[in-house]
Amino acid sequence: MTCAKRAGIVGVGSAVPDRVLTNFDLEKMVDTSDEWIRTMTGISERRIASEGEATSDFALKAGKAAIENAGLSPQDIDLIILATFTGDTPLPATACLVQHALGCEGTPAFDLAAGCSGFVYGLAVADAFVRSGHYERVLVIGADMLSCVTNWTDRSTCVLFGDGAGAAVVAPVNGDAGFLAFELGADGSGAKHLHIPAGGSRHPYTPEDLAQHRDKIVMEGREVFKFAVKIQGEATERVLARCGMTTADVDMIIPHQANTRIIESAVNRLGLPTEKFFVNLNKYGNTSAASIPIALDEAVAEGKIKKGDTVVTVGFGAGLTWAAGVMKWAY
Ligand code: ACO
Numbered sequence: 001m002t003c004a005k006r007a008g009i010v011g012v013g014s015a016v017p018d019r020v021l022t023n024f025d026l027e028k029m030v031d032t033s034d035e036w037i038r039t040m041t042g043i044s045e046r047r048i049a050s051e052g053e054a055t056s057d058f059a060l061k062a063g064k065a066a067i068e069n070a071g072l073s074p075q076d077i078d079l080i081i082l083a084t085f086t087g088d089t090p091l092p093a094t095a096c097l098v099q100h101a102l103g104c105e106g107t108p109a110f111d112l113a114a115g116c117s118g119f120v121y122g123l124a125v126a127d128a129f130v131r132s133g134h135y136e137r138v139l140v141i142g143a144d145m146l147s148c149v150t151n152w153t154d155r156s157t158c159v160l161f162g163d164g165a166g167a168a169v170v171a172p173v174n175g176d177a178g179f180l181a182f183e184l185g186a187d188g189s190g191a192k193h194l195h196i197p198a199g200g201s202r203h204p205y206t207p208e209d210l211a212q213h214r215d216k217i218v219m220e221g222r223e224v225f226k227f228a229v230k231i232q233g234e235a236t237e238r239v240l241a242r243c244g245m246t247t248a249d250v251d252m253i254i255p256h257q258a259n260t261r262i263i264e265s266a267v268n269r270l271g272l273p274t275e276k277f278f279v280n281l282n283k284y285g286n287t288s289a290a291s292i293p294i295a296l297d298e299a300v301a302e303g304k305i306k307k308g309d310t311v312v313t314v315g316f317g318a319g320l321t322w323a324a325g326v327m328k329w330a331y
Pocket residue numbers: 031032033036037040041115116155156157159194220221222224225228258259286288316317318
């Protein structure tokens with residue numbers, strides 16, 4: 001198969017756990033308040049997986065929804081990319097579990113690790129595969145279950161995160177629709193600001209690690225905040241410049257849903273009205289690689305994105321990484 005057409009998103013879907021954890025619930029767990037969390041982050045509640053649920057359960061539901069939204073069946077998918085850092089188990093790739101559950105036997109599937117930027121990294125990989133003609137219909141899923149890597153005794157991080165999954169089908173699209181440009185980046189010197197210290201080849205778990213929560217996320221919130229505020233605006237401006245556009249051409253921005261103050265800083269820097277930024281983090285918190293596709297799915301369902309609209313997705317996360325993409329919405 002060769003493909004001279006552009007690639008674009010032809011279907012989206014998402015799935016979150018049923019269980020809601022509110023700020024008031026957190027008040028009973030750590031020394032915090034609903035007011036602090038809402039003022040400092042914009043989050044009111046988040047969804048948390050129940051016992052027995054795992055990342056692939058939500059990834060599968062989101063993937064199925066995206067395939068159905070695209071009017072396709074799982075057998076039409078010829079590549080599966082799952083952006084996550086909280087797979088069901090360290091081995092094998094959780095994408096393979098999703099592939100099997102979808103009934104796509106033989107379809108290549110792999111996990112992609114780029115923290116909260118993973119979904120947009122995945123879109124860029126899918127775009128390259130579709131445009132090159134290697135694969136025609138790629139399922140890109142962003143799924144994370146942060147509740148299993150959250151230190152529930154650390155008030156500076158446990159109030160931020162939630163669980164969920166979002167997905168998109170990438171395929172050839174007609175006319176001037178589809179992806180116009182991507183801007184991907186990483187700065188490994190910032191790895192120490194957002195990491196899980198133990199559990200890998202550098203530092204396998206010891207009983208002390210588990211007792212001291214070193215198998216959970218450790219974050220320098222201030223450092224990540226400074227990085228996020230800078231990179232979100234810069235990456236958006238750079239990706240628009242790559243396709244000869246400016247912020248004036250943008251109809252909707254889907255930013256990584258980490259903190260309303262970070263999003264507000266982009267509103268100010270880019271000089272766009274707040275209505276052009278889709279925000280739903282009040283309901284879900286920061287769901288890492290799932291945050292952008294969940295927001296994208298909701299924005300489409302609410303009619304906030306229409307055929308022909310110029311849509312920017314922009315994320316940042318552990319690595320430190322960042323990723324932005326511009327597309328003309330195809331349907
Ligand atoms: N409730 C009440 N007080 C708190 C809480 C809490 N949950 N957490 C921290 N505080 C206190 C601190 O102890 C500190 O108190 P002190 O002044 O007496 O020392 C005070 O609030 C200020 O704390 P800071 O950490 O300095 O507050 P900051 O303005 O940096 O806001 C926040 C913290 C919200 C975490 C912010 O740094 C942030 O959003 N950073 C970015 C995080 C992010 O986006 N991460 C996602 C990246 S991708 C990924 O996660 C995979």
